[in-house]
Amino acid sequence: MLIxxxxxxxxxxxxxxxxxxxxxxxxxxxxxxxxxxIITIVFSLLRxxxxxxxxxxxxxxxxxxxxxxxxxxxxxxxxxxxQLGNFxxxxxxxxxxxxVTYRTDVPVVTIIADKIMYSLLFGLGAVALSLxxxxxxxxxxxxxxxxxxxxxxxxYIVFVVAVPAAVYYLVIQMYITDIFHLPxxxxxxxxxxxxxxxxxxxxAPTASYAMxxxxxxxxxxxxxxxxxxxxxxxxxxxxxxxxxxxxxxIPMAQYLPATILFTITGSIYxxxxxxxxxxxxxxxxxxxxxxxxxxxxxxxxxxxxGIMGLILGDIAMALVDPRIKLGKGESVR
Amino acid sequence: MGLYTEEIDNISDKSxxxxxxxxxxxxxxxxxxxxSNYSYWRSTWQSFLKxxxxxxxxxxxxxxxxxxxxxxYLPAQKSPTExxxxxxxxxxxxxxxxxxxxxxxxxxxxxxxxxRIWAGTRTSLMIGCVVALVEAVVGITIGTLWGFSRKxxxxxxxxxxxxxxxxxxxxxxxxxxxxRPSISTIIIAMCITGWVEMARFIRNQIVIxxxxxxxxxxxxxxxxxxxxxxxxLLPYLISVIMLRMSLAIPFAIGAEVFLTYIGLGLxxxxxxxxxxxxxxxxxxxxxxxxxxxxxxxxxxxxxxxxFYIIGNAFADAADPKNHx
Numbered sequence: 001m002l003i004x005x006x007x008x009x010x011x012x013x014x015x016x017x018x019x020x021x022x023x024x025x026x027x028x029x030x031x032x033x034x035x036x037x038i039i040t041i042v043f044s045l046l047r048x049x050x051x052x053x054x055x056x057x058x059x060x061x062x063x064x065x066x067x068x069x070x071x072x073x074x075x076x077x078x079x080x081x082x083q084l085g086n087f088x089x090x091x092x093x094x095x096x097x098x099x100v101t102y103r104t105d106v107p108v109v110t111i112i113a114d115k116i117m118y119s120l121l122f123g124l125g126a127v128a129l130s131l132x133x134x135x136x137x138x139x140x141x142x143x144x145x146x147x148x149x150x151x152x153x154x155x156y157i158v159f160v161v162a163v164p165a166a167v168y169y170l171v172i173q174m175y176i177t178d179i180f181h182l183p184x185x186x187x188x189x190x191x192x193x194x195x196x197x198x199x200x201x202x203x204a205p206t207a208s209y210a211m212x213x214x215x216x217x218x219x220x221x222x223x224x225x226x227x228x229x230x231x232x233x234x235x236x237x238x239x240x241x242x243x244x245x246x247x248x249x250i251p252m253a254q255y256l257p258a259t260i261l262f263t264i265t266g267s268i269y270x271x272x273x274x275x276x277x278x279x280x281x282x283x284x285x286x287x288x289x290x291x292x293x294x295x296x297x298x299x300x301x302x303x304x305x306g307i308m309g310l311i312l313g314d315i316a317m318a319l320v321d322p323r324i325k326l327g328k329g330e331s332v333r
Numbered sequence: 334m335g336l337y338t339e340e341i342d343n344i345s346d347k348s349x350x351x352x353x354x355x356x357x358x359x360x361x362x363x364x365x366x367x368x369s370n371y372s373y374w375r376s377t378w379q380s381f382l383k384x385x386x387x388x389x390x391x392x393x394x395x396x397x398x399x400x401x402x403x404x405x406y407l408p409a410q411k412s413p414t415e416x417x418x419x420x421x422x423x424x425x426x427x428x429x430x431x432x433x434x435x436x437x438x439x440x441x442x443x444x445x446x447x448x449r450i451w452a453g454t455r456t457s458l459m460i461g462c463v464v465a466l467v468e469a470v471v472g473i474t475i476g477t478l479w480g481f482s483r484k485x486x487x488x489x490x491x492x493x494x495x496x497x498x499x500x501x502x503x504x505x506x507x508x509x510x511x512x513r514p515s516i517s518t519i520i521i522a523m524c525i526t527g528w529v530e531m532a533r534f535i536r537n538q539i540v541i542x543x544x545x546x547x548x549x550x551x552x553x554x555x556x557x558x559x560x561x562x563x564x565x566l567l568p569y570l571i572s573v574i575m576l577r578m579s580l581a582i583p584f585a586i587g588a589e590v591f592l593t594y595i596g597l598g599l600x601x602x603x604x605x606x607x608x609x610x611x612x613x614x615x616x617x618x619x620x621x622x623x624x625x626x627x628x629x630x631x632x633x634x635x636x637x638x639x640f641y642i643i644g645n646a647f648a649d650a651a652d653p654k655n656h657x
Contacts, residue, residue, distance in 0.1 A: 031498075034494060034495060034498050035498075037495050038495060038498060038499055041495075042499075042507065045507060045511060046507070046511070048511045158638060158641060158642065159634075159638065161641065162583050162634075162637045162638045162640070162641035162642075163583075163587075163633070163634045163637050163638060164583070164586065164587030164588075164590045164591070164633065164637065165587065165591070166587070166590045166591060166594055166607075166610060167590070167610065167630045167633055167634060170610070170614055170617065170626065170630070171630065173617075174617050174623065174626070178620075184618075268502065268591075268595060269591070269594065272595075283506070283595070284594075284595045284596065287506070287510060287595055287596050287597060288595075288596040295510060299503055299506070299507060302500060302502075302503050303498070303499050303500065303503060306498060306499065306500040306503070307498050310498060
């Protein structure tokens with residue numbers, strides 16, 4: 001009897017797991033296709049980039065004929081499909097070309113590899129921090145709806161959502177470092193310097209988590225089953241945490257990818273403001289020095305990261321929401 | 334018994350030919366019976382007026398917009414691009430703190446910050462409004478087609494999946510990197526990414542609304558599609574559309590600041606809030622010169638917050654559920 005029961009439970013779990021794997025696999029294949037389309041589009045668009053971006057510092061000394069020879073040697077005069085084919089062949093071998101002006105003739109992959117860890121650390125750190133602060137803040141705001149904490153929180157959300165990030169990032173860097181006598185720039189070996197960039201980056205996602213959490217909690221609190229549970233005498237604590245929170249948390253999963261995408265933008269500002277040696281700062285540098293190959297490589301890396309974020313969000317959604325039937329019927333978010 | 338026979342006998346007297354003729358309907362009369370004092374826009378406006386904060390901010394935005402337009406024609410204004418020289422030394426009047434002559438001081442090459450801020454606000458607001466307008470037009474058109482036409486649904490969904498998967502920031506950077514920096518470039522770059530959100534919003538709403546009973550009834554009565562869209566569906570979405578549009582303006586202003594920051598913004602000769610903040614950022618290290626960052630930042634924050642709050646208040650007011 002017991003054995004049969006165990007066996008049944010096991011098959012059920014196994015079947016569910018298989019479903020999940022199938023879904024994840026399908027989603028991955030889909031994303032690879034999307035990535036392929038995006039890379040193709042981006043690559044074709046990048047052929048329209050200013051050509052000086054390939055010549056580097058030597059551009060001024062070159063005659064037009066020399067330029068032409070050089071560009072041909074780089075393969076930039078080939079027809080577009082040929083260039084695209086070469087690019088994919090290189091890409092599969094992990095080759096993204098060589099830097100032009102940023103660090104001349106160093107492979108782009110090496111440059112990015114040095115930087116990617118910092119960006120990932122800061123990005124994930126910011127997402128984690130914002131979840132840790134934003135979700136409880138949203139819950140508290142919903143519980144104290146209409147009171148001072150709720151108003152304060154709403155004010156914070158309006159400010160962060162409406163005012164461009166550049167402005168408050170600058171204000172934070174300017175005044176907080178002054179008030180607490182912190183160093184203005186990032187220093188890997190001084191943990192205190194990690195604090196400000198991380199908090200600044202987490203500000204906006206925290207606000208959006210708090211906003212949505214509050215909204216879903218309030219929606220859920222107004223439903224009939226809550227009234228019934230209250231009438232039945234369920235404790236307020238139990239009600240909040242095992243009924244309301246459980247249901248309100250489901251739609252939250254869909255904001256995870258958006259936050260990940262957002263931290264990309266955030267990282268571009270923050271990394272160059274605090275001179276953190278990450279990809280965002282690199283992008284700003286590469287743009288200012290017109291280094292086409294690095295810009296191209298970074299755009300591809302950022303797009304792939306974005307797509308990965310979206311997959312993660314979908315998987316999280318499928319895990320959290322029991323109503324989503326795996327493997328059947330795709331819909332637009 | 335006798336009573337009934339009498340009735341039946343008299344029936345031919347009572348029936349007259351006119352009772353068997355069709356009654357002519359008149360649209361005007363039909364409307365009269367259903368007449369009510371309700372007017373959508375008046376109710377919207379009345380609900381909006383109840384939100385004091387939003388009304389105050391709306392007045393403020395009006396004043397700011399009017400001021401940016403009329404400021405150059407006021408007396409004693411300086412040119413935003415002219416470099417002023419010191420009378421005594423003949424050198425550029427660099428980094429002068431705010432005083433009676435230069436109300437907000439001068440920047441690092443001796444241009445008047447007061448007039449630059451207003452010129453910059455003008456540019457930024459212009460960019461914001463144009464982007465919001467284009468986004469609305471393109472987004473509504475595509476969103477309606479996407480939600481309403483079953484043939485176009487699949488291709489547009491595929492297109493959406495591709496476009497939506499690229500981070501907006503990356504597209505902005507890419508477009509600005511390829512095109513030469515100017516106001517029109519920035520507007521194009523923002524419009525390329527901006528319509529997606531609006532289109533998805535409209536599409537989702539239309540999918541929900543298009544099969545409601547009143548629309549099925551309308552369709553069965555032979556109402557042409559464009560009329561269903563224009564009269565039955567879109568008016569329902571006004572609050573959503575207004576909210577999106579009013580949020581697009583602060584977003585566009587912010588995106589301009591971002592692009593300028595990473596070096597893909599407008600040239601310095603074209604003052605914009607992004608340019609001003611970026612100029613101020615360079616001087617941030619010396620506390621005496623921070624006014625160059627703070628003044629544009631304050632103007633920018635006030636404008637963006639105002640648009641955000643007005644948009645939310647208007648969206649609430651435009652929702653008929655909130656009308657009396």
